[in-house]
Amino acid sequence: xxxxxxxxxxxxxxxxxxxxxxxxxxxxxxxxxxxxxxxxxxxxxxxxxxxxxxxxxxxxxxxxxxxxxxxxxxxxxxxxxxxxxxxxxxxxxxxxxxxxxxxxxxxxxxxxxxxxxxxxxxxxxxxxxxxxxxxxxxxxxxxxxxxxxxxxxxxxxxxxxxxxxxxxxxxxxxxxxxxxxxxxxxxxxxxxxxxxxxxxxxxxxxxxxxxxxxxxxxxxxxxxxxxxxxxxxxxxxxxxxxxxxxxxxxxxxxxxxxxxxxxxxxxxxxxxxxxxxxxxxxxxxxxxxxxxxxxxxxxxxxxxxxxxxxxxxxxxxxxxxxxxxxxxxxxxxxxxxxxxxxxxxxxxxxxxxxxxxxxxxxxxxxxxxxxxxxxxxxxxxxxxxxxxxxxxxxxxxxxxxxxxxxxxxxxxxxxxxxxxxxxxxxxxxxxxxxxxxxxxxxxxxxxxxxxxxxxxxxxxxxxxxxxxxxxxxxxxxxxxxxxxxxxxxxxxxxxxxxxxxxxxxxxxxxxxxxxxxxxxxxxxxxxxxxxxxxxxxxxxxxxxxxxxxxxxxxxx
Amino acid sequence: xxxxxxxxxxxxxxxxxxxxxxxxxxxxxxxxxxxxxxxxxxxxxxxxxxxxxxxxxxxxxxxxxxxxxxxxxxxxxxxxxxxxxxxxxxxxxxxxxxxxxxxxxxxxxxxxxxxxxxxxxxxxxxxxxxxxxxxxxxxxxxxxxxxxxxxxxxxxxxxxxxxxxxxxxxxxxxxxxxxxxxxxxxxxxxxxxxxxxxxxxxxxxxxxxxxxxxxxxxxxxxxxxxxxxxxxxxxxxxxxxxxxxxxxxxxxxxxxxxxxxxxxxxxxxxxxxxxxxxxxxxxxxxxxxxxxxxxxxxxxxxxxxxxxxxxxxxxxxxxx
Numbered sequence: 080x081x082x083x084x085x086x087x088x089x090x091x092x093x094x095x096x097x098x099x100x101x102x103x104x105x106x107x108x109x110x111x112x113x114x115x116x117x118x119x120x121x122x123x124x125x126x127x128x129x130x131x132x133x134x135x136x137x138x139x140x141x142x143x144x145x146x147x148x149x150x151x152x153x154x155x156x157x158x159x160x161x162x163x164x165x166x167x168x169x170x171x172x173x174x175x176x177x178x179x180x181x182x183x184x185x186x187x188x189x190x191x192x193x194x195x196x197x198x199x200x201x202x203x204x205x206x207x208x209x210x211x212x213x214x215x216x217x218x219x220x221x222x223x224x225x226x227x228x229x230x231x232x233x234x235x236x237x238x239x240x241x242x243x244x245x246x247x248x249x250x251x252x253x254x255x256x257x258x259x260x261x262x263x264x265x266x267x268x269x270x271x272x273x274x275x276x277x278x279x280x281x282x283x284x285x286x287x288x289x290x291x292x293x294x295x296x297x298x299x300x301x302x303x304x305x306x307x308x309x310x311x312x313x314x315x316x317x318x319x320x321x322x323x324x325x326x327x328x329x330x331x332x333x334x335x336x337x338x339x340x341x342x343x344x345x346x347x348x349x350x351x352x353x354x355x356x357x358x359x360x361x362x363x364x365x366x367x368x369x370x371x372x373x374x375x376x377x378x379x380x381x382x383x384x385x386x387x388x389x390x391x392x393x394x395x396x397x398x399x400x401x402x403x404x405x406x407x408x409x410x411x412x413x414x415x416x417x418x419x420x421x422x423x424x425x426x427x428x429x430x431x432x433x434x435x436x437x438x439x440x441x442x443x444x445x446x447x448x449x450x451x452x453x454x455x456x457x458x459x460x461x462x463x464x465x466x467x468x469x470x471x472x473x474x475x476x477x478x479x480x481x482x483x484x485x486x487x488x489x490x491x492x493x494x495x496x497x498x499x500x501x502x503x504x505x506x507x508x509x510x511x512x513x514x515x516x517x518x519x520x521x522x523x524x525x526x527x528x529x530x531x532x533x534x535x536x537x538x539x540x541x542x543x544x545x546x547x548x549x550x551x552x553x554x555x556x557x558x559x560x561x562x563x564x565x566x567x568x569x570x571x572x573x574x575x576x577x578x579x580x581x582x583x584x585x586x587x588x589x590x591x592x593x594x595x596x597x598x599x600x601x602x603x604x605x606x607x608x609x610x611x612x613x614x615x616x617x618x619x620x621x622x623x624x625x626x627x628x629x630x631x632x633x634x635x
Numbered sequence: 636x637x638x639x640x641x642x643x644x645x646x647x648x649x650x651x652x653x654x655x656x657x658x659x660x661x662x663x664x665x666x667x668x669x670x671x672x673x674x675x676x677x678x679x680x681x682x683x684x685x686x687x688x689x690x691x692x693x694x695x696x697x698x699x700x701x702x703x704x705x706x707x708x709x710x711x712x713x714x715x716x717x718x719x720x721x722x723x724x725x726x727x728x729x730x731x732x733x734x735x736x737x738x739x740x741x742x743x744x745x746x747x748x749x750x751x752x753x754x755x756x757x758x759x760x761x762x763x764x765x766x767x768x769x770x771x772x773x774x775x776x777x778x779x780x781x782x783x784x785x786x787x788x789x790x791x792x793x794x795x796x797x798x799x800x801x802x803x804x805x806x807x808x809x810x811x812x813x814x815x816x817x818x819x820x821x822x823x824x825x826x827x828x829x830x831x832x833x834x835x836x837x838x839x840x841x842x843x844x845x846x847x848x849x850x851x852x853x854x855x856x857x858x859x860x861x862x863x864x865x866x867x868x869x870x871x872x873x874x875x876x877x878x879x880x881x882x883x884x885x886x887x888x889x890x891x892x893x894x895x896x897x898x899x900x901x902x903x904x905x906x907x908x909x910x911x912x913x914x915x916x917x918x919x920x921x922x923x924x925x926x927x928x929x930x931x932x933x934x935x936x937x938x939x940x941x942x943x944x945x946x947x948x949x950x951x952x953x954x955x
Contacts, residue, residue, distance in 0.1 A: 112761075112902075120769060181738070235758050455738040456766040465692075465760040469900040476899035481892030487887055524829050527903050527910075528836075530895055534888035535843070538880075541887075542847065545880045548637070571850035574795055575843040581787045582839035586832060589780035594832045601836070 084625060087618040095505060095608070098512025105515040108157075109172075110522030110596050113470055115463030116172035117180055121146075122165065126452040131325050135165040139449040143167055146184055149446040153183055166456065177460045179439065186451045187407045188443035190359030190380075193351040194393070195401040195413055196329055198300035201350045204298035204329065205285040205303075211325040212283045212316050221283055224312050284322075287313050289345060299400065302413070304345040307337060313348070330351050332403065334410040336429060349410050351403050358392045361386025365444035367437035376428040380444060387422035395419035406440075407452075430492030473526040480530050484537055494634030499540040500618040506536050506604075506611035513603035522596030536574070540611030542568040544635055557633050561620055565613070572612065580605050639878040646874050646922055647930060653923035657810060659919030664817010671820050679820055682827035683763050685777070687731045687770035689714075689740040692760040695723040699757075708744060720901035722807065724760065737764035777831045781812065784838055792846070796853055799904045799932045804845045807925035811841045811916045818912055829906040837913030840888070844881065844921035851877050853931070866933050870926050885918045 118309055123130060123138045130138070143162055146169060150158045159170035174180050288303040305313050310333075316322060317331055330635045334347035350512035365380040382390055394402065394416045403413040404426055411426050477589075484503075510529060514521060547564030555563060580602060587598035627633070668678040684688045701716045704725055710712050714729035729740050741764050748757055765773075785805055793801035815837060819826065851873035855861060861869060889911060896907040 120766075122766075122768070185738070236823075366706075454736065454766075455764065457764060457769040458737065459761065460759070461761040462759055464758070465902075469902060472898060472900040476895045476897075480894035481900055483890035483894060484887045487883070487890065491883065523900060523903055524832055524906065527829075527895060527899070527906060530891050534891040535840070535885045536886075538843070538884040541880050541883050545877075545883075549876070552834050567854075570854075571847045574792075574850060575846045578788050578791060578842045578846060579839040581791065582835055583744040584844070585780050585784045585787070586835050589776050589831075594828050597832050597836075601839075 084618065084621050087614070087621065089118055091505065091615055091618060095508055098509045098516075101512040101516040102508070105518065107511065107515055107521050108518070109466070110469070110520035110525065111170055111172055111459070111593045112461050112523045113466040113521060114172045115169065115461050115466040117177045118192060118458060119167075119169045119181065120163075120457035121167040121169065121185065121453040122456040124452040132165065139165050139167050142453060145447050145449050149183055152442050152446055153180070155180075167453070173463070175463065175502060175589045179435070181455070183439055183443060185453055185492070186443050187449045188359065188440075188446075189407050189448040190356035190444060191405040192357045192390070192393075193330065193332075193355050193403050193405060194397060195301040195403050196350045196352065196401065201301050201329075204326070204350055205282075205288065206452050207325050208284045208316070208322055209282045211322040212319065214284070215319050215321040216316075224283075248547075250427055250590035265413065274426070284313070284316050287316075288348075301350045303348045303350075304338065305348055307344045307346055310346055321357075332405055332410045333406060334413075347410070347412060349403055351405075351410075355405070357382070357386050359444060359448050361389070363442055365441040367434065367441040369434065370425075370427070371385055373427070373430075375430045376432050376434045378426045378428065378437050378441045378444065380424050380426070380441075382422045382424070384422075390424070391419055392423035394421075436476060448502065469523050469526075473523065475532075477526065477530050477533075481533060484533060488540075490539065492635055494623070495544050495547075495620075498623060499544070499616055501619055502540065502611045502615040503533065503536060505615050506607050507533070509607040509611065510600070510604050513607060514600065517599065517603070519599040519603075520596055521600075523592060525596035525600040526595040532601055532608065536604065536608035536611065539568075539572045539608055540616055542571055543612065543616065547635055551633075551635070556630055557626060557627065561624060561633075565617055565620075569613070571607070576609050577607050637879065638882060639875075642875040642878045643871075644875060644878075645871060647871050647927055650923065650930075652926035653919075653927065657814070657924060658922075660814045661817055663811075664814060664820055667817055667821035671823065675823075679816070679826045680823040681770075681774075682825040682830075683728065683765050683770075684827045685765075685770050685774050687737075687765045687767040689729045689737050689744065689764045690761065691727045691729075691741060691744050691762040692719060693725055693727065694760055694861055695725070695752070695757045695759045697723075697752075697756055699723060699725070699752065701725065703751075708747050714744065720904075724901075731767055737766055740764070775829070780831075780835065781838070784835060785809075788838075788842055792849075796849060799929060799936060800849050800853075802847065802932055803925050803928040804842060806928045807845050807920045808838050808841055810924045811837055811913065811920050814916050815909065815913055816888070818910070824909065827905070829903060830909055833906050833909035833913065836910060837917060840914060841917030841920055843886075845925040846916050847880065847931070848877050848921050848926060849876055852926075866930055870930055874922055874926055881918060881921070885914055888914050 100461055121139075121142070123135045123136070123142075143160060146167065147160050150160065150169070151173070153169045155174060157172065159168065161168050169184055171180055212221075287305050287309045290304055330353050332349050332351055332352050334349060337344040337346060339345075361383050363381045363383045363386075365378055366436050367376060367378050369375070372378045398416050398418060401413045401415045403410045404424075405411070406426070426440070428440070485500055488499055490496070492499065510532070514525075518527075543564055546567045547560050550560035550563045550567075551557070581599040583605065587595055587602065624633070671680070672678050677686070701718055704716045704727065705711075705713060708716065708727065714727050717726050717728075718724070719726045727744055729744060731737075732740050741762055745759065785808065788808070789801045789805050791801075792804050812834060813832060818824075820832070824830065852870055855869050855873050855876075892907055892911045892914065896904060896911065899907060
């Protein structure tokens with residue numbers, strides 16, 4: 080059927096119709112860089128490198144389910160969630176609040192309920208920690224952490240604190256000598272440096288605690304207050320392996336809320352039971368709502384039957400004591416148990432929290448916790464306006480580029496140039512249809528690839544036309560020259576296209592998102608240009624020649 | 636209209652000049668790389684894609700200067716701030732933090748800006764964060780991709796033509812990549828994913844150009860009486876015959892790339908620039924590097940010791 084002009088035209092029309100149909104029915108989907116959106120590469124958080132590769136892959140597989148669940152509930156159109164080895168790739172297009180999406184995906188949402196240790200129990204914990212710190216950290220490293228410089232004032236705090244906690248009774252020798260040293264050095268600030276050497280801070284951790292600043296401190300048993308500026312140092316001390324071992328039977332958790340007092344603010348550190356008596360695994364449902372009495376958003380949750388039973392047992396046995404609700408290691412609240420609670424509970428979000436945040440928390444609680452904390456190993460984010468600007472500018476550049484090529488071709492090859500332009504138009508339709516058909520995203524480098532491939536698609540035509548001219552110059556009859564021209568140019572076009580195709584395929588293999596878009600566009604472009612130059616242009620030539628005699632001149 | 640219609644330039648005879656030119660370009664590039672190692676610690680100006688770190692592009696609604704922004708972000712020790720295009724857009728680049736938490740670095744930049752200028756004074760156009768692992772992985776993959784494309788095209792051309800054509804094509808491509816990398820190093824163009832895509836495209840384009848010339852050489856060698864003519868003559872003739880096509884195709888490709896560079900989105904300006912450079916270098920190399928390399932290889936392989944390791948000679952042919 081390709082022998083006759085009619086057969087060729089039918090073939091071209093069919094191919095164009097197919098491409099046009101793909102384009103019309105599928106539409107061109109835009110890549111993240113054009114549409115705006117967020118791309119995340121998540122990995123298992125494993126700072127100590129203790130997980131085996133299999134465990135990482137396993138954890139990511141579980142995390143994928145949870146993340147998919149959350150995104151489904153969040154309602155994003157056509158999210159891409161895929162695993163790549165031990166990495167989870169999430170792409171959300173067209174979202175307007177990337178921060179919220181990030182939080183939603185990355186939040187572990189591990190809910191725990193632990194009993195707060197009674198005040199009588201925590202009293203000696205400070206000394207346990209201090210002893211472990213002193214045994215573990217050298218004087219120099221403590222100095223580096225600033226735990227010696229403040230020895231004098233800190234020791235004073237310590238004395239007051241101990242007075243507060245121990246009610247003035249039971250001052251052991253350690254703190255007594257500490258207070259003495261403090262009293263000596265506190266006399267003169269000029270001697271501070273010497274005081275460092277003479278009077279090492281014997282309570283490097285205890286001196287961080289400031290329960291005296293908060294009049295309500297007594298109302299929250301089992302907790303300490305630490306100045307926000309000391310937060311990091313306290314974490315370093317508490318993170319130490321020896322300290323952790325010394326605190327085997329309890330767990331320490333920070334509260335979320337900051338307590339402002341004067342110029343600084345303070346953070347509460349809770350001493351809790353080591354083990355949670357109920358976790359988020361026992362949640363049946365969670366709903367965000369606004370509590371009308373306190374006028375702040377809350378999340379109401381409901382335990383499963385088994386969870387409710389356990390919760391009822393523990394709360395029943397601990398009326399008057401406090402329980403801490405811990406989300407991802409942070410205490411969100413520590414209410415006092417007034418009566419036995421079974422299936423219902425609530426998390427107060429704090430005043431001024433947007434309702435949205437409560438809704439998101441309810442969502443992640445419903446969707447379940449991530450089996451392990453994830454960290455963002457790579458991300459990119461594009462605002463919607465930038466994407467639109469890129470499209471607009473890309474379109475203008477494309478139009479200008481095409482006009483330039485048209486101009487050059489018509490000036491240089493006249494009628495033949497016009498035929499080539501017709502073939503080029505079909506080429507563009509084929510590429511767009513191909514992109515739509517393969518479901519490939521149009522990305523910014525993709526547009527560049529498209530524009531570039533227009534320039535290169537011309538190449539095949541140029542090769543053919545130059546050959547035809549040569550044959551004409553050699554004195555061949557028109558028809559023969561055209562036939563020969565196409566025949567002679569074939570090998571160069573084939574080889575050039577295949578080598579470029581090899582490069583494009585390697586690019587596809589190597590790249591991510593935008594670069595892959597470029598590679599796909601280039602690959603489709605190469606195949607389309609092959610068809611357009613060798614088949615479409617030739618058909619146009621045959622039509623052009625059909626009205627001519629063998630010896631008539633052609634415009635090329 | 637016909638340009639270079641009956642060209643008969645003695646290209647091959649001028650190859651020594653081309654060798655000098657290429658050598659100077661490559662040496663300047665290598666000097667640039669060494670300079671970069673000394674001054675910025677890496678032979679190329681790696682972007683966040685490869686080096687890791689955080690990049691944030693912001694647009695301010697009120698006029699702001701890089702100085703203001705830098706001050707808001709912690710002064711000289713803070714992240715790098717550069718103006719991007721026009722219209723109050725800036726690129727902020729922060730290095731990798733010790734713990735590699737890229738999300739925290741991004742949040743910190745955002746928070747500092749909000750504190751200094753107010754929440755509504757600016758808009759985050761895009762941000763990019765790459766952890767150390769992904770960056771290192773990409774560097775490896777990019778190098779692998781370029782090497783693999785060498786290997787596969789060498790094999791393809793060796794099958795379709797002859798081994799020496801393949802070798803000459805690879806020499807020309809290596810020349811193009813070296814010169815391009817040198818240029819990138821000299822001007823400290825940021826190496827990002829699109830830049831690597833551009834380099835690979837150059838590989839494709841340059842090969843395309845070289846193959847058109849080689850195709851003609853192959854054809855002319857098969858013609859009657861070709862055996863009696865010198866190789867230099869044959870290659871010269873082939874280059875001249877394909878010259879109109881070479882110029883025209885480069886012209887149209889450059890035309891669209893110029894359009895991209897001038898009116899296209901700012902985000903791909905570097906990309907377009909690298910491609911323009913690549914087209915120019917690729918066109919030059921198909922005539923002045925690939926073709927002479929073919930002759931040089933032929934000269935040595937044609938001598939009495941055809942079994943000698945050809946790659947050694949290939950090195951001789953690189954004008955360094």
